[in-house]
Amino acid sequence: MQRITITIDDDLLATVDQLCQERGYNSRSEAVRDIVRDAVLSPRAAKTGSGMCSATLSYVYSHGTRDLARRLTDEGHHHGVSVASMHVHLDHDDCLEVAVLRGPADALRSYADAITTQRGVRYGYLHLIPEEGGTQAEHVHEHRIIPSV
Known part of the structure; x- marks a missing residue:
């Protein structure tokens, strides 16, 4: 696995933190991985x-x-x-x-x-x-x- 650094505004970070809390993610990284997977798989499925x-x-x-x-x-x-x-x-x-x-x-x-x-x-x-x-x-x-x- 690779470690990356991203810059994100405070409001969007609060939204990610809220998502983590609501869904029970143990870390922001887990949430971001799922968000990226969904962003990649959904369009790919639509084009399949x-x-x-x-x-x-x-x-x-x-x-x-x-x-x-x-x-x-x-x-x-x-x-x-x-x-x-x-x-x-x-x-x-x-x-x-x-x-x-x-x-x-x-x-x-x-x-x-x-x-x-x-x-x-x-x-x-x-x-x-x-x-x-x-x-x-x-x-x-x-x-x-x-x-x-």
């Missing part, structure tokens, strides 16, 4: 056309909206980028869904658009994380079926 990415898609939807749950499930099967998901009932009407995704960035954006533009879905957010190299082949685990005796 068909490069491989991992992602999370989080959204809130009204489970009472007619046929919405079926449409959301159909989109997941159609796009083939979903790795796992978690479903939480927030209250009587609303559910939170968090999907872990993997695939080409274009496909992930397309899937996110297909989900978040459905009537009854709101607060959609896609967080893309570019994979190193950006074009890696998908990692596949071999599954063996052991016959029962």
